[in-house]
Amino acid sequence: MLEELTPWEPRTRVTSCVEIDDLSISFMRTIRVPDNENLNALPPSLGEFPLFKTDDYADKLPASMAEKGGIFIPMYQREALWIDFESEKRYAIKIFTGNVNAISGESQVPDAASALRRRELLHKRKPIQDYVVTPCQPWIDGVAIEPGKVRQFVAMPVGSGHSVEAQMTGQESTAGLQFEITRLDVDIPGEKERSIAITVATLNGKSISVKLSSHDLVYDVKQIIEEIEGIPVDQERLIFSKEQLEDGRLLMDYGLGEGSLLHLVLKLRGGGPSPSLPPKPETEKAEMTLAAGGAIRQSIVAIPGRQFRKTITIAFNLQILNSASFSAVTGLAPPPTPASAAVYAELGLPFYYLHEESSLVSGGFLGLKSIAQIDGTPDKAMKNLSIIDVKTGEPVVNCNGRNSEAKKPRGDAAGPKLGRVGLLDPRGPRTELQFTWEMGCDARVLVERYAVSQAKK
Numbered sequence: 217m218l219e220e221l222t223p224w225e226p227r228t229r230v231t232s233c234v235e236i237d238d239l240s241i242s243f244m245r246t247i248r249v250p251d252n253e254n255l256n257a258l259p260p261s262l263g264e265f266p267l268f269k270t271d272d273y274a275d276k277l278p279a280s281m282a283e284k285g286g287i288f289i290p291m292y293q294r295e296a297l298w299i300d301f302e303s304e305k306r307y308a309i310k311i312f313t314g315n316v317n318a319i320s321g322e323s324q325v326p327d328a329a330s331a332l333r334r335r336e337l338l339h340k341r342k343p344i345q346d347y348v349v350t351p352c353q354p355w356i357d358g359v360a361i362e363p364g365k366v367r368q369f370v371a372m373p374v375g376s377g378h379s380v381e382a383q384m385t386g387q388e389s390t391a392g393l394q395f396e397i398t399r400l401d402v403d404i405p406g407e408k409e410r411s412i413a414i415t416v417a418t419l420n421g422k423s424i425s426v427k428l429s430s431h432d433l434v435y436d437v438k439q440i441i442e443e444i445e446g447i448p449v450d451q452e453r454l455i456f457s458k459e460q461l462e463d464g465r466l467l468m469d470y471g472l473g474e475g476s477l478l479h480l481v482l483k484l485r486g487g488g489p490s491p492s493l494p495p496k497p498e499t500e501k502a503e504m505t506l507a508a509g510g511a512i513r514q515s516i517v518a519i520p521g522r523q524f525r526k527t528i529t530i531a532f533n534l535q536i537l538n539s540a541s542f543s544a545v546t547g548l549a550p551p552p553t554p555a556s557a558a559v560y561a562e563l564g565l566p567f568y569y570l571h572e573e574s575s576l577v578s579g580g581f582l583g584l585k586s587i588a589q590i591d592g593t594p595d596k597a598m599k600n601l602s603i604i605d606v607k608t609g610e611p612v613v614n615c616n617g618r619n620s621e622a623k624k625p626r627g628d629a630a631g632p633k634l635g636r637v638g639l640l641d642p643r644g645p646r647t648e649l650q651f652t653w654e655m656g657c658d659a660r661v662l663v664e665r666y667a668v669s670q671a672k673k
Contacts, residue, residue: 221529222401222526223528224528226399226530228638230267232266233300234267234532236307236397236530237399238305239303239305240301240303241300242264242300243289243297244261244297245261245262245296245297245551245554246296246368247260247295247554248370248509249368249509249511250510250595250596251509251588251595252510252595252597253594255365255511256513257513258357258512258513267288268287269639270286270533270535270637271285271636271637272635273546274637276545281535282634282635283637284392284535285532285640285641286639286640287535289535290550291537293371295370295553295554297368297370297371298355298369299311299356299369300355301355302350303350304351306401306524307349307350307397307399308349308526309349309350309397310347310396310397310645310649311393311394311395312395312396313380314379314381314382314385314389314391314505315385315390318356318359318360318380319345319348319359319516320360321359321384321580324394324646325646325647326647333580343652345516345577346655347649349519351463352433352462352463352517353517356514357512357514358512360581361508361578362578363515363578364513365512365514366512367508367509367511367586368509368510368512369509371504372505372587373503373504373505374391374503374504375388378587379391379505380584381506383585384583388505391506391535392503392534392536393533395531395533395534396531397530397532400524400527401525402524412427412428412473412476413426413475414467414472414474414475415476415477416437416477416479416480417477417479417480418445418480419480424441424444424445424480428440428467430472430473431466431468433463433466433467434465434466435464447482451482452480452481452482454481456476456477464517464518465520469520503536503538504538505536506536508581508585508587509587515577517577518576518577519652524651526648529645530640531640531646
């Protein structure tokens with residue numbers, strides 16, 4: 217119930233990223249990987265998309281875009297987008313491309329059909345998670361079409377028929393990206409948190425003493441190590457009883473107690489700049505929508521069941537303009553375009569590999585086709601590609617992996633006038649957050665009600 221949710225009026229700011237309290241969301245540029253049947257290694261980060269407040273240009277934008285508020289970016293069809301998350305507190309984030317959930321493939325507003333699909337997934341013991349949780353999920357590259365596999369976010373003109381929204385819903389009424397964000401506060405009723413002291417042993421023989429709660433996350437331990445030793449969180453791996461610990465799990469999930477010994481193993485980071493090409497004119501329609509591009513290996517971190525106090529959910533929109541419309545609206549030149557994947561490879565620049573923990577979380581994107589599949593023009597596979605293991609810095613052969621995430625330096629009134637909407641969507645979220653275990657209960661209830669209604673006909 218809404219009245220049971222914790223009130224939340226976050227501080228918001230738009231800089232090179234979207235800041236909502238301590239949550240930072242960055243929209244990152246990268247090259248489009250080849251769109252074919254291959255599972256590609258990870259392309260490099262090419263920096264952030266510049267962000268522009270919709271309110272600042274409301275008089276030059278269509279009313280349908282201006283009334284949403286939020287932000288917009290310029291984007292070429294020859295590049296791709298990935299999203300970087302950074303926070304200390306925990307946030308559950310639903311991401312929608314058009315009205316389609318990028319994790320589950322479900323509509324933004326669930327119905328009886330959604331409940332039937334969820335119940336079927338539960339019957340098959342498959343996950344129904346439709347959100348990511350930070351800081352456990354540090355980035356997302358695209359729509360989660362299969363376990364451990366995503367298709368890149370790639371821009372196409374509205375009305376072209378390529379978008380995820382058009383393919384999954386039969387219409388393009390929304391376009392862009394929508395975010396629904398809920399802060400999560402740990403709440404374990406009837407169970408007192410235990411303060412425990414654990415020891416972290418490093419490879420150089422040094423021991424680090426850490427005191428925290430048994431209800432803290434593995435990620436929290438890594439943050440403490442970063443504060444003490446200056447080792448970035450994304451370069452840390454923690455081992456306990458020969459098992460690598462997952463960032464999103466509680467310490468008590470692994471049976472850690474007073475005096476437990478963890479071993480710290482370091483992993484190297486990858487990434488780097490890429491050549492750019494001068495912008496070329498694009499003549500497609502002004503507003504862009506997101507389609508499915510080439511496939512990349514990425515796992516969506518599964519969040520185990522536990523008690524949280526949920527805040528009220530807030531929402532914001534990101535809209536996309538092509539380069540010509542961007543210049544007409546802002547009076548600014550669009551950013552230079554990145555090189556194609558083929559040019560990047562020809563220059564001898566590397567893609568990257570990073571081992572990830574496996575996860576079964578993915579969505580119902582069975583009928584979704586990539587741009588090349590729709591057009592019947594698959595990209596050629598790139599041969600003799602240089603792929604670097606980000607843990608060792610050494611070349612690897614025949615791998616399909618994920619680069620470590622690139623890191624960066626670190627409500628509104630109802631019915632506002634155009635130009636005074638703000639970052640947050642005044643309409644709020646379409647639905648409040650439900651955890652996977654809550655969705656399972658609701659799915660069973662909705663299916664039973666549907667069966668009763670059909671029996672009465």
